[in-house]
Amino acid sequence: MSEIPIIQFERVNFSYNSAPVLIEVSLAIPQGELVYVVGPNGGGKTTLLKLTLGLLKPRTGRIQVFGLPPEKARTRIGYIPQFLQFDPQFPITAFDVVLMGRLKGGRMGSFSPADRDSAWNAMEKLQIADLARIPFAQLSGGQRQRTLIARSLTSSPELLLLDEPTSNIDAHTEDRLMELINELNLQHTIILVSHDINFVSDKVKRVICVNRTVQVHPTSEISGETLRQVYAKDMMLVRHDMHLNDH
Amino acid sequence: MTISYYQITILDFMSDFFTAFTDPNLSFLRYALIAGVLSSLAFGVIGSFVVAKRISYLAGGISHSILAGIGFSLFLQVNYNAAWFSPIIGAVCAGLISALIIGWISLKGRQREDTVIGAVWALGMAAGLIFLAKTPGYIDPMSFLFGNILLISLQDVWLIIGLDVLTITLTFIFYPFLMAVCFDEEYARIKGLKVEFYYLLLLTLIALTVVLLIRVVGIVLVIALLTLPPAIAGLFARKLWQMMVYAVIGCLIFILLGMWLSYNWNLPSGPTIILIAGTIYIIIALSRRWFN
Numbered sequence: 001m002s003e004i005p006i007i008q009f010e011r012v013n014f015s016y017n018s019a020p021v022l023i024e025v026s027l028a029i030p031q032g033e034l035v036y037v038v039g040p041n042g043g044g045k046t047t048l049l050k051l052t053l054g055l056l057k058p059r060t061g062r063i064q065v066f067g068l069p070p071e072k073a074r075t076r077i078g079y080i081p082q083f084l085q086f087d088p089q090f091p092i093t094a095f096d097v098v099l100m101g102r103l104k105g106g107r108m109g110s111f112s113p114a115d116r117d118s119a120w121n122a123m124e125k126l127q128i129a130d131l132a133r134i135p136f137a138q139l140s141g142g143q144r145q146r147t148l149i150a151r152s153l154t155s156s157p158e159l160l161l162l163d164e165p166t167s168n169i170d171a172h173t174e175d176r177l178m179e180l181i182n183e184l185n186l187q188h189t190i191i192l193v194s195h196d197i198n199f200v201s202d203k204v205k206r207v208i209c210v211n212r213t214v215q216v217h218p219t220s221e222i223s224g225e226t227l228r229q230v231y232a233k234d235m236m237l238v239r240h241d242m243h244l245n246d247h
Numbered sequence: 248m249t250i251s252y253y254q255i256t257i258l259d260f261m262s263d264f265f266t267a268f269t270d271p272n273l274s275f276l277r278y279a280l281i282a283g284v285l286s287s288l289a290f291g292v293i294g295s296f297v298v299a300k301r302i303s304y305l306a307g308g309i310s311h312s313i314l315a316g317i318g319f320s321l322f323l324q325v326n327y328n329a330a331w332f333s334p335i336i337g338a339v340c341a342g343l344i345s346a347l348i349i350g351w352i353s354l355k356g357r358q359r360e361d362t363v364i365g366a367v368w369a370l371g372m373a374a375g376l377i378f379l380a381k382t383p384g385y386i387d388p389m390s391f392l393f394g395n396i397l398l399i400s401l402q403d404v405w406l407i408i409g410l411d412v413l414t415i416t417l418t419f420i421f422y423p424f425l426m427a428v429c430f431d432e433e434y435a436r437i438k439g440l441k442v443e444f445y446y447l448l449l450l451t452l453i454a455l456t457v458v459l460l461i462r463v464v465g466i467v468l469v470i471a472l473l474t475l476p477p478a479i480a481g482l483f484a485r486k487l488w489q490m491m492v493y494a495v496i497g498c499l500i501f502i503l504l505g506m507w508l509s510y511n512w513n514l515p516s517g518p519t520i521i522l523i524a525g526t527i528y529i530i531i532a533l534s535r536r537w538f539n
Contacts, residue, residue, distance in 0.1 A: 053437055055436065089481060091487050
């Protein structure tokens with residue numbers, strides 16, 4: 001384990017307008033862990049991710065990623081957004097989405113053969129190489145999720161951030177995704193945001209509960225049952241939008 | 248009997264059209280056709296970005312606000328003898344200013360973007376009409392609003408060639424970046440791309456495309472020719488560059504067909520082109536739905 005935590009928040013406050021979204025958040029995540037971020041919708045989970053990526057700036061407090069300010073560290077982060085946020089009509093193939101992971105600011109022109117090789121390797125690793133020529137929009141939820149994970153892997157990131165990977169995919173796909181995440185965790189530190197507490201791997205050492213304030217629980221201290229009690233109201237909301245099938 | 252008569256009519260039409268095309272007294276028609284063919288390139292390429300990024304409304308705002316620049320330049324030309332300030336210069340200025348205003352506000356995200364676009368759209372038109380009203384002499388706003396191929400000059404043809412070279416070169420150089428910004432702005436930012444630069448570059452190119460092409464179809468109709476060919480292309484294309492190629496071809500067909508019909512039936516060219524594009528879009532979209 002490295003001495004410097006991979007992510008460190010020190011008394012971070014954030015608000016979009018006047019209403020505070022995150023209050024006095026302090027946390028440290030060591031290298032190699034698989035960390036869950038859970039909490040109700042609107043509780044600040046995505047904000048926490050965006051602060052880590054440097055897309056948002058804290059009002060007060062300090063954030064460091066790999067011991068650096070987030071804007072400097074973010075090229076070492078593999079970010080996997082929710083696949084639902086993409087325009088389903090956009091003309092782009094799965095391969096081109098993966099290739100996007102090789103983009104670099106300040107460089108001109110198109111992709112090199114090395115970029116293409118890297119994209120192929122990532123797609124093969126995730127067993128989606130046969131989907132390369134298919135339009136992104138025609139892929140199933142699970143396949144799109146894998147495409148976005150492949151995209152993040154092309155830049156050899158040290159840290160993976162997954163935003164709600166289990167929303168709108170079926171139970172079987174969810175199990176396969178969980179296996180994949182456990183496998184990726186052998187090489188990468190992983191932070192996984194979910195509003196679904198059922199989606200828990202036994203490899204998880206830490207659960208971060210976000211609801212304006214943040215509490216970090218080692219999994220030894222917390223059981224699914226206690227979390228379920230804390231977020232009981234939300235769990236019901238979650239169940240209601242879990243029914244979309246994935247083909 | 249009916250078939251052969253129909254064929255003769257078509258042939259007559261076509262030969263008339265081609266005779267007219269080579270007639271030295273009808274050079275405006277030649278310029279219009281050349282301008283139409285050349286403008287398909289910029290329309291197809293920039294239109295594909297507009298459709299893929301879903302910013303048709305924004306492009307509509309920019310095109311309508313251009314009337315302010317045209318009105319202002321005519322007002323200065325007539326009232327203050329500012330002959331150098333031609334409508335095309337006024338239009339370019341107005342187009343760029345509104346593109347930057349809308350782009351800046353959309354990047355800052357402090358205001359409702361659609362409200363701002365609507366305001367720029369209407370304010371531009373209002374200002375343009377007031378300038379035109381205060382300009383002595385007869386000026387027909389209809390030709391700016393709906394296009395008039397009689398106005399296309401050799402200078403316009405050169406400007407359109409310049410625009411084609413600019414849009415295609417920039418698209419070629421920045422293709423992966425522009426595509427990333429259109430598809431996934433947030434990810435592009437994380438990857439260290441200057442998202443603001445590429446977004447404003449795209450809006451600038453939209454503004455220039457719209458300005459130089461309003462001669463063909465006019466301020467009000469330009470948005471249809473910018474979006475309908477890529478929308479049709481999008482039904483078949485798997486990649487953004489394929490969408491561009493199909494859109495250029497589609498745009499070319501609509502413009503040639505529209506000009507040919509408008510010449511033979513003595514119809515205004517802009518609306519004819521748009522009606523053809525719209526009809527074909529509806530037929531293709533419906534038939535795909537029907538057969539799938």
